Amino acid sequence: MTILINFHGNLRQLLPPRFRRIPSVNYRLQRQASIKDIVESLRIPHTEVGRLLVGGRDVSFSSLVGKQDIIDVFPHGRFFDVFHPTSLRPAALVDLKFLVDINVGKLASLLRMLGFDTKYQPLLDDPELASIASRERRILLSRDRNLLKRKIVEFGHLVREIKPLNQAIEIVELFALRDKIRPFSRCLRCNGRLREVAKDKISSLEPLTRKYYNDFKRCTVCGQIYWPGSHRQKMERVLAEIIGERNE
């Protein structure tokens, strides 16, 4: 039995090379399979799919495919709206939280720099990553297609860019985060929230830092102190690249 699958938009670039230049894939079905299994056997993790139609009707990932079905597979629309329930993801997210895989590890501090809740524990293996993403309802960011194909991963993204800065821009654009950026609100080391702290409450400052700076923030979790010194200037340059303008 052969079914016809149309891959739309940028999904085609994820297909095996021999399918990238043709409009539709003729897929030989050996046994009854869900649409998720079929799409993923063509190397596209379900996290990349924004809409699935069979014969023009919206279906879910678990739908079974029958004879002579025509399937349309779409990427996320203008952006991936994780807060809006869809046929594919009926339980929308309430908060925006990320989980970063080690193969895109540098994204963690960049996303934290932008103020986004980003968990990063480099020693976790794939089953643990998938399970945390599912349990804590975090968006799993990775370059590992097999990790993202795991069924319990509801929200995720196959990161396409190679350079960390470009990856951060990719995430900001995909999830439409530009208006949600809150620079210098989260600890780069541990993801804890930062609070302003009076200078005289900090005992560990170098004399010159104490003399020249007045605005300090402290991580509410690990206690790390942040101030507008050289570290922050470097961060501002990075931010300017990501959001296209200088902050503050």
Ligand SMILES: [Zn+2]
């Ligand atoms: Zn911290």
